[in-house]
Amino acid sequence: MMAKFAAVFMAVLFCALPLRAQEVTSFTLDNGLDVVVIEDHRAPVVVHMVWYRVGAADEPPGKSGIAHFLEHLMFKGTETRASGEFSATVEAQGGRDNAFTSWDYTGYFQRVAADRLDLMMEMEADRMVNLRLPEAEVLTERDVVLEERNQVVEGSPGAIFREIQRAALFMNHPYRAPIIGWRDEIAALTPEDAVAFYDAHYAPNNAILVVAGAVEPEDVRELAQAHYGPIPANAALPPRTRPQEPVHRAERRFTYADARVSEPYVSRSYLAPNRRSRAQEEAAALTVLAELLGGNPATSVLGQALQFQEQVALFTGASYMSVALDPSSFDLVIAPLPGVSLQEAEDAMDRVIADFLRDGVDPAQLERVKTRIRASEIYARDNVQGLAQRYGEGLASGLAVEDVQGWPEVLQAVSADDVMAAARAVFNRDRAVTGWMVQAEDAEAEGGEE
Amino acid sequence: MLRILSFVATLLIALPAQAQIDIREVESPGGITAWLVEEHSIPFVALELRFGGGANVDEEGARGAVNLMTGLLEEGAGDLDAAGFAIAAEELAASFRFSPGHDAVSVSARFLTENPDEAVALLRLALVEPRFDPEAVERVRGQVLAGIRSDRVRATAIAAQEFNARAFEGHPYAAPIEGTEESVAALTREDLLRAHEWALTRDRLHVAAVGDITAEELGDLLDRLLGDLPASAPPAPGEAEFSLAAGETVIPFGAPQSVIVFGQPGLDFDDPDYFAAFVMNEVLGGGRFSTRLMRELRETRGLTYGVGTALISRDHANALMGQVSVPNARAGEAVELIRQEWARMAEQGITAEELERTQTFLTGAYPLRFDGNANIAQILVSMQAEGMPIDYPNTRNERVMAVTVEDVQRVAAELLSLDRLHFVIVGQPEGLAAAE
Numbered sequence: 057m058m059a060k061f062a063a064v065f066m067a068v069l070f071c072a073l074p075l076r077a078q079e080v081t082s083f084t085l086d087n088g089l090d091v092v093v094i095e096d097h098r099a100p101v102v103v104h105m106v107w108y109r110v111g112a113a114d115e116p117p118g119k120s121g122i123a124h125f126l127e128h129l130m131f132k133g134t135e136t137r138a139s140g141e142f143s144a145t146v147e148a149q150g151g152r153d154n155a156f157t158s159w160d161y162t163g164y165f166q167r168v169a170a171d172r173l174d175l176m177m178e179m180e181a182d183r184m185v186n187l188r189l190p191e192a193e194v195l196t197e198r199d200v201v202l203e204e205r206n207q208v209v210e211g212s213p214g215a216i217f218r219e220i221q222r223a224a225l226f227m228n229h230p231y232r233a234p235i236i237g238w239r240d241e242i243a244a245l246t247p248e249d250a251v252a253f254y255d256a257h258y259a260p261n262n263a264i265l266v267v268a269g270a271v272e273p274e275d276v277r278e279l280a281q282a283h284y285g286p287i288p289a290n291a292a293l294p295p296r297t298r299p300q301e302p303v304h305r306a307e308r309r310f311t312y313a314d315a316r317v318s319e320p321y322v323s324r325s326y327l328a329p330n331r332r333s334r335a336q337e338e339a340a341a342l343t344v345l346a347e348l349l350g351g352n353p354a355t356s357v358l359g360q361a362l363q364f365q366e367q368v369a370l371f372t373g374a375s376y377m378s379v380a381l382d383p384s385s386f387d388l389v390i391a392p393l394p395g396v397s398l399q400e401a402e403d404a405m406d407r408v409i410a411d412f413l414r415d416g417v418d419p420a421q422l423e424r425v426k427t428r429i430r431a432s433e434i435y436a437r438d439n440v441q442g443l444a445q446r447y448g449e450g451l452a453s454g455l456a457v458e459d460v461q462g463w464p465e466v467l468q469a470v471s472a473d474d475v476m477a478a479a480r481a482v483f484n485r486d487r488a489v490t491g492w493m494v495q496a497e498d499a500e501a502e503g504g505e506e
Numbered sequence: 507m508l509r510i511l512s513f514v515a516t517l518l519i520a521l522p523a524q525a526q527i528d529i530r531e532v533e534s535p536g537g538i539t540a541w542l543v544e545e546h547s548i549p550f551v552a553l554e555l556r557f558g559g560g561a562n563v564d565e566e567g568a569r570g571a572v573n574l575m576t577g578l579l580e581e582g583a584g585d586l587d588a589a590g591f592a593i594a595a596e597e598l599a600a601s602f603r604f605s606p607g608h609d610a611v612s613v614s615a616r617f618l619t620e621n622p623d624e625a626v627a628l629l630r631l632a633l634v635e636p637r638f639d640p641e642a643v644e645r646v647r648g649q650v651l652a653g654i655r656s657d658r659v660r661a662t663a664i665a666a667q668e669f670n671a672r673a674f675e676g677h678p679y680a681a682p683i684e685g686t687e688e689s690v691a692a693l694t695r696e697d698l699l700r701a702h703e704w705a706l707t708r709d710r711l712h713v714a715a716v717g718d719i720t721a722e723e724l725g726d727l728l729d730r731l732l733g734d735l736p737a738s739a740p741p742a743p744g745e746a747e748f749s750l751a752a753g754e755t756v757i758p759f760g761a762p763q764s765v766i767v768f769g770q771p772g773l774d775f776d777d778p779d780y781f782a783a784f785v786m787n788e789v790l791g792g793g794r795f796s797t798r799l800m801r802e803l804r805e806t807r808g809l810t811y812g813v814g815t816a817l818i819s820r821d822h823a824n825a826l827m828g829q830v831s832v833p834n835a836r837a838g839e840a841v842e843l844i845r846q847e848w849a850r851m852a853e854q855g856i857t858a859e860e861l862e863r864t865q866t867f868l869t870g871a872y873p874l875r876f877d878g879n880a881n882i883a884q885i886l887v888s889m890q891a892e893g894m895p896i897d898y899p900n901t902r903n904e905r906v907m908a909v910t911v912e913d914v915q916r917v918a919a920e921l922l923s924l925d926r927l928h929f930v931i932v933g934q935p936e937g938l939a940a941a942e
Binding site for chain 1: 545547548549550552580581588589591592593596597599601616618645648649652655656658659660661760761762763765794795796804805806807808809810811831832833863866867868869870871872873874876877878879880
């Protein structure tokens with residue numbers, strides 16, 4: 057179905073509130089491509105991003121890593137462009153390009169002078185449907201990915217630890233597999249696997265175009281229509297339903313020992329709800345909770361108690377991943393000072409959490425967190441690529457433009473009671489994995505010259 | 507009263523688009539010079555301070571003093587303890603980052619237009635009246651020691667430290683700015699007070715501000731912020747001699763990959779051949795997908811996720827350095843490939859087509875860097891630290907375009923030397939011809 061003269065639905069969501077002063081326009085092409093335009097006219101620069109609503113959690117069983125592998129292969133040739141020509145062309149414009157893969161999305165972006173947007177769209181639209189993958193190039197690139205895994209996972213005890221923790225937290229959901237894939241499964245990926253995944257998921261009706269910078273929405277609409285508009289929608293796009301978590305009935309625990317660990321730590325990961333469209337309140341409360349518990353060490357609940365008062369911890373932290381298509385995780389971490397055992401550290405952390413659940417939120421601290429969130433919206437406007445990221449990952453993770461725009465206000469509306477209700481719900485050890493990172497007794501990594 | 511020394515309307519002739527940025531040099535009533543870009547569309551200011559000196563002012567027996575001192579600036583100042591300071595910053599929604607380096611201590615501040623006076627008063631406390639309370643000193647010392655211990659079991663850190671220790675033997679550059687476990691454990695409050703007095707002075711200070719502020723407001727603000735700092739610092743250390751010879755140093759380490767840090771002497775930014783060397787490095791290994799090293803090691807052989815080289819231009823030393831992680835079994839092959847590319851570049855230089863492609867990229871990419879108040883403030887401070895004139899952005903692309911194939915050929919032949927190229931390899935490398 058070709059839409060030569062598409063009628064384009066256009067919604068301008070501009071609000072002069074200080075919370076969301078940047079001008080954001082969104083519309084959808086007839087073939088289903090969602091488009092978001094963020095204007096920032098300070099510099100004649102544009103960021104052009106295409107986000108696909110497919111990531112590591114959408115991979116077929118046994119094919120972990122295929123989403124990320126395909127992301128690498130997208131820089132090979134198309135029917136009309138040679139391998140490597142894409143990046144070479146961006147460079148020839150003085151631009152930078154790269155790509156990224158997560159559990160819920162795969163994204164491609166270029167940062168170029170604003171008057172080169174046309175060419176970027178032409179090339180990105182081309183590789184949306186015309187990718188060509190010679191076998192020899194695929195196999196060499198697979199070696200590159202294996203070395204990437206060696207560098208970023210095998211070379212980092214913390215990354216190995218997180219892989220174990222995630223695989224234990226998600227008992228059934230594909231979030232359990234690492235984005236880059238399990239080593240043996242990466243090594244077995246074929247060109248056919250890549251083509252099958254590409255054909256199934258890369259289509260305009262499974263993509264979001266985000267253009268941010270010195271552009272006019274009307275110009276973006278015309279260019280998008282010219283380049284992406286002619287690509288037909290994929291009517292056979294698979295529904296995005298993944299296996300969900302069963303009821304978690306018992307805490308899981310593990311210990312990982314590695315010779316390359318100097319500072320042991322305890323990390324606890326709880327299953328936690330994600331932001332959902334028109335239902336972001338609980339996620340907002342959890343976002344505030346993470347800030348209250350583990351934001352600035354000098355003022356946060358964990359930092360104040362364990363680094364400053366009791367002085368048992370070198371480091372404490374709390375983090376929460378709010379943007380995800382399916383329920384995600386809320387994490388706590390404590391690295392004890394030398395001489396304090398991991399058991400003592402874990403007990404201390406749990407005691408502070410129990411005290412917090414009993415005593416509640418310090419109203420002054422909540423007020424300061426909100427002040428910072430309000431200001432962070434002003435500071436965020438200095439980084440248009442960061443704003444583009446928000447819309448891209450949000451829309452690829454089940455949110456609408458209105459949800460992304462409304463998020464700062466949802467955060468401002470969080471009350472102390474909301475925070476406590478969210479905390480009581482999330483801090484359930486039956487739905488958690490606790491890991492201990494310890495130093496292995498192994499002299500191999502001790503060093504010394506030959 | 508504010509005296510405006512000069513006003514330069516800088517037109518960046520970005521090849522495709524035109525980026526216009528007005529950089530003004532202003533001098534405060536108290537005599538502090540700053541570069542300013544007024545940008546009133548977002549209600550905040552990015553302020554960047556660079557205090558020259560850095561860890562180079564550490565005394566021989568007190569390595570790590572400047573690093574620890576910098577880590578303590580926010581941990582209690584004036585009448586505020588660490589928590590009090592953090593609460594005050596949160597209430598203002600201001601943020602301060604203090605970054606120690608070999609050559610400088612950098613301060614990056616952001617504050618809202620609605621409360622600049624309060625934010626600057628708070629930052630002044632940290633810079634001028636840090637308390638160095640014993641409890642805070644011990645807490646931050648513990649964090650620094652943990653970082654040093656974790657670097658001892660991190661292959662990339664081991665490789666870089668070994669390289670620096672051997673390349674710059676006898677100079678402060680030989681040691682990490684954090685110091686050693688022994689030196690940090692021995693640091694006294696007096697060491698910290700001296701580091702503070704020597705590392706944060708007005709004579710080696712560079713300042714840039716970008717955002718919602720006028721020249722007059724900035725001058726007034728700078729006098730309040732910095733007027734009480736000491737005027738001068740002790741003399742800088744001498745030049746560091748690059749003392750590594752060709753060869754390979756292997757440090758056994760248990761991991762599937764070998765981390766390889768390699769390098770040789772470089773050249774100074776002031777050197778008339780700098781831009782030719784810069785263009786040459788872009789072609790050789792400058793960090794993009796299309797460099798020769800990326801093509802040989804990654805695209806053709808799948809040996810690595812990434813390889814890059816860079817001209818390192820520090821205040822007292824220069825080097826051309828690179829890094830790559832490869833499978834242990836193919837470490838020898840990688841080292842040999844890097845040597846081959848080194849030799850090929852030294853003998854043949856680059857082609858006219860490579861020169862044109864690189865010039866197009868560099869000149870097109872340059873204006874794209876001036877994106878965002880915080881980014882621009884950092885660029886402006888770096889320009890000042892390198893001694894560039896305020897109209898440098900106008901001339902920079904001309905300098906890149908002036909480089910010829912012959913320039914690169916000559917500079918490559920003079921600079922690149924297999925007789926000086928040293929490899930530090932951390933891992934269990936196989937296939938090395940002859941390890942030292």
